Amino acid sequence: xxxxxxxxxxxxxxxxxxxxxxxxxxxxxxxxxxxxxxxxxxxxxxxxxxxxxxxxxxxxxxxxxxxxxxxxxxxxxxxxxxxxxxxxxxxxxxxxxxxxxxxxxxxxxxxxxxxxxxxxxxxxxxxxxxxxxxxxxxxxxxxxxxxxxxxxxxxxxxxxxxxxxxxxxxxxxxxxxxxxxxxxxxxxxxxxxxxxxxxxxxxxxxxxxxxxxxxxxxxxxxxxxxxxxxxxxxxxxxxxxxxxxxxxxxxxxxxxxxxxxxxxxxxxxxxxxxxxxxxxxxxxxxxxxxxxxxxxxxxxxxxxxxxxxxxxxxxxxxxxxxxxxxxxxxxxxxxxxxxxxxxxxxxxxxxxxxxxxxxxxxxxxxxxxxxxxxxxxxxxxxxxxxxxxxxxxxxxxxxxxxxxxxxxxxxxxxxxxxxxxxxxxxxxxxxxxxxxxxxxxxxxxxxxxxxxx
Numbered sequence: 001x002x003x004x005x006x007x008x009x010x011x012x013x014x015x016x017x018x019x020x021x022x023x024x025x026x027x028x029x030x031x032x033x034x035x036x037x038x039x040x041x042x043x044x045x046x047x048x049x050x051x052x053x054x055x056x057x058x059x060x061x062x063x064x065x066x067x068x069x070x071x072x073x074x075x076x077x078x079x080x081x082x083x084x085x086x087x088x089x090x091x092x093x094x095x096x097x098x099x100x101x102x103x104x105x106x107x108x109x110x111x112x113x114x115x116x117x118x119x120x121x122x123x124x125x126x127x128x129x130x131x132x133x134x135x136x137x138x139x140x141x142x143x144x145x146x147x148x149x150x151x152x153x154x155x156x157x158x159x160x161x162x163x164x165x166x167x168x169x170x171x172x173x174x175x176x177x178x179x180x181x182x183x184x185x186x187x188x189x190x191x192x193x194x195x196x197x198x199x200x201x202x203x204x205x206x207x208x209x210x211x212x213x214x215x216x217x218x219x220x221x222x223x224x225x226x227x228x229x230x231x232x233x234x235x236x237x238x239x240x241x242x243x244x245x246x247x248x249x250x251x252x253x254x255x256x257x258x259x260x261x262x263x264x265x266x267x268x269x270x271x272x273x274x275x276x277x278x279x280x281x282x283x284x285x286x287x288x289x290x291x292x293x294x295x296x297x298x299x300x301x302x303x304x305x306x307x308x309x310x311x312x313x314x315x316x317x318x319x320x321x322x323x324x325x326x327x328x329x330x331x332x333x334x335x336x337x338x339x340x341x342x343x344x345x346x347x348x349x350x351x352x353x354x355x356x357x358x359x360x361x362x363x364x365x366x367x368x369x370x371x372x373x374x375x376x377x378x379x380x381x382x383x384x385x386x387x388x389x390x391x392x393x394x395x396x397x398x399x400x401x402x403x404x405x406x407x408x409x410x411x412x413x414x415x416x417x418x419x420x421x422x423x424x425x426x427x428x429x430x431x432x433x434x435x436x437x438x439x440x441x442x443x444x445x446x447x448x449x450x451x452x453x
Contacts, residue, residue, distance in 0.1 A: 096128035097151065102135065105149045109229045117227060121147070127282065131195055131298070136237060144237035145224055150198065158192050183334075187395040190453060191277065195298035198233040203447045204297035205235065208276070210443060211268045217260035217291045238293040240285025247413055253290060258416030260292045262423060265407055270312075270427050273303045273440045273452070277399040279406030281413075301399040302444065302452045305437040306332050311400070312428050315354055318347065326350075334394030342391060345384040352377040353404050357424035365411040365420065396452075 102123070106114040115121060118137045125133040132150040139145060151157075166185055194200060202223045209220040221235035228234045246257060261284065268274045276283075277299035285293045310332035317325035323343065330338055330346060338346070351358070356365050385391050444451060 096125040096133045099123050101152065102149060105152070105231070109232045129282065129296075137234075139224070139227075145227070145234050146221065146237050147227075148198070148233040148235075150196065150231040154196055158196065162189055162192065183395040184393055184398055187398045191299050191301070191399070194300075198228065198230055198298075200449075201298045202228055202233055202235075203449055204300040207274070207300070207443060207447045207449060208268065208294065208297055210446065211272055211274070212264065212294075215263055215267060217256075218264040219287065219291060219293050221293075221295065238285070238287075238295075240287050240293045243281055243284060243286060243410065244413060246286060247415070251415075251417065254414045255416050255418055256290045257286060257292070258411050258414050258418060259423070260290070261407065261410060262418075264292055264294050265403060266424075266427060269303075269308065270431065271436065271439060272443055273305050273308045273436050274443075275301050275303070275399065275403050277301045277403060279403050279410065281410065299399075301396075302440070302449070303396055303400075304452045305433045305440060307396050307400075307452075308436060309431075309433040312431055314350055315357065315424075315428075318351060318354055319358060333397055335391070338391075339388070341388050342385070345381055345388065346391075348384070349377060349381045353401075356408075356420040358421065360419065360421045362417050362419050364415065364417055365408045 102125075106121075110117060119140050119142065121137040122135050125135050126146075127134040131154055132148050135147045135149065137145050137147050162185070165188065202225070205220060205223050209222065212218045212220055219238060221238055224234040224236070243257070246254060249257075264284070265276060265279065268276065276294065276297065278296055280296075283294065283296045285295075287293060310329040313325055313332070314329035316322070317329060326347060327338065327343060330343065335346070352366075356363065441451070
C-alpha cells in the first residue's frame with residue numbers, strides 16, 4: 001500500500017542519519033585517540049571511566065548498537081574487558097517511542113483505518129527492545145495478542161552502526177591482535193539484517209513451535225498471519241512473570257525452571273541444529289505451572305550438521321583426553337592451522353564451557369567473576385593466545401558461544417543445582433549427524449527457510 005512520504009516512519013531523515021553517524025563516529029574517534037595514546041605514548045586512559053562515557057554516549061541510541069553491545073559482551077575478548085563490561089550494561093528495555101510513532105507505523109502498514117482491524121490497541125508499549133517495541137491489543141474475536149512494531153529506518157541504523165563496529169574492531173586489532181574479528185563482524189552483519197525481516201521471524205516462530213511441540217515445559221506464541229506485515233509481527237499473547245522474580249523461590253521450583261530453559265534452547269540445537277541466538281532475560285517468562293514462554297525469534301542461527309557433530313566430538317575428546325578428536329572438532333568448526341599450544345589454550349576455554357556437563361553430580365553451572373560469567377577464564381585464554389600470535393574466530397562460533405554464556409548466566413541467577421552431566425548425555429544419546437541433517441532439512445523446507453550459511 002502506497003503512503004504519503006510524511007506518513008511513512010521509514011522514510012530516511014538526512015538530518016537523523018547525519019546526527020546518528022556523527023554521534024557514533026565522534027565517540028569512536030575518541031576511543032581511537034585514547035587507545036592510540038595508550039599504545040604509542042604510554043598514556044593511561046582510565047579505561048573504566050572511558051567505557052562508562054562510551055556507554056552514556058551510545059546508550060540512548062535505538063537500534064543495533066544496543067544488541068551489538070550485548071553480543072560483544074559474551075564473545076570472549078572481542079573487546080577489552082572494561083568495554084565488554086560497559087556494553088553488557090546496554091539495556092534492551094530502553095524507553096519506548098511514543099504514540100505518534102505507533103500511529104505512523106500502523107498507518108504505514110495498514111492504512112488510515114488501521115484501528116478498525118482491532119477491538120482495542122493499547123497506547124502504552126509493554127516492552128521496548130533494540131529494534132522494536134511491543135503493544136498489547138485485542139482482536140474482534142476477543143483474542144489477546146502482542147503486536148511488535150519495528151522502529152523507523154532501522155536499515156540505515158544497522159548500516160551506520162555496523163560501519164562503526166568495523167572501526168571499533170580495526171582499532172582493537174591494532175591495539176591487540178590476539179583475536180581476529182573479521183568473521184565476528186560478518187556474522188553480526190548477517191544476523192542483524194535478518195532481524196529486520198519480520199516475515200522471516202514469523203517463519204522462525206512457526207519453526208520453533210514445530211520443534212518444541214512435544215515439550216510440555218516450553219511454549220511458543222502463535223503468529224497471527226492476517227495482521228502481520230514486513231514490519232509488524234502479531235502473535236498470541238502469553239501471560240507470564242519475569243524470570244528474575246524467581247531467584248528467591250524454593251530450590252525445587254528454580255531447578256524446574258532451569259530444566260525447562262535448558263530444553264528450550266538445546267532440544268532445537270541437538271535435534272535440529274538450530275539455536276535461538278538471543279538468550280536475554282526479556283525473551284522468556286514463567287507461567288503458573290513453571291513452564292516457560294519463549295519469545296523473539298528474530299535471531300535464529302541454523303548450524304551445519306557437522307558443526308553440531310563437532311560440539312559433541314569436542315565433549316567426548318575432553319572427557320577422554322583425545323587430542324586428535326579435539327583437533328577434528330576445532331577444524332570442523334572452522335579453526336584452521338592450529339598448533340599444539342593453541343589447541344591446549346582453546347581447550348582451557350572449552351573445559352570452562354563444558355565443565356558443568358563433565359561432572360556426574362548435582363552442581364551449579366559455575367561462578368561469576370568480575371561481574372561477567374566466564375570473564376576470568378576468558379582473560380586467561382586471551383593472555384595465552386596473545387603470546388602465541390593470535391587466532392581467528394569462525395563465524396558459527398559467535399552465536400554458539402553467546403548462547404552458552406547467556407543461558408549459563410540465567411542459571412546462575414536462578415542458583416540452579418542440577419546434574420547437568422546426565423541431562424546433557426540423555427540429550428545427545430544416539431546422536432547422528434545424518435539423522436540431524438534429515439530432520440533439519442525437513443523442518444526448514446516445511447517453513448521455507450534457508451539452510452545454514
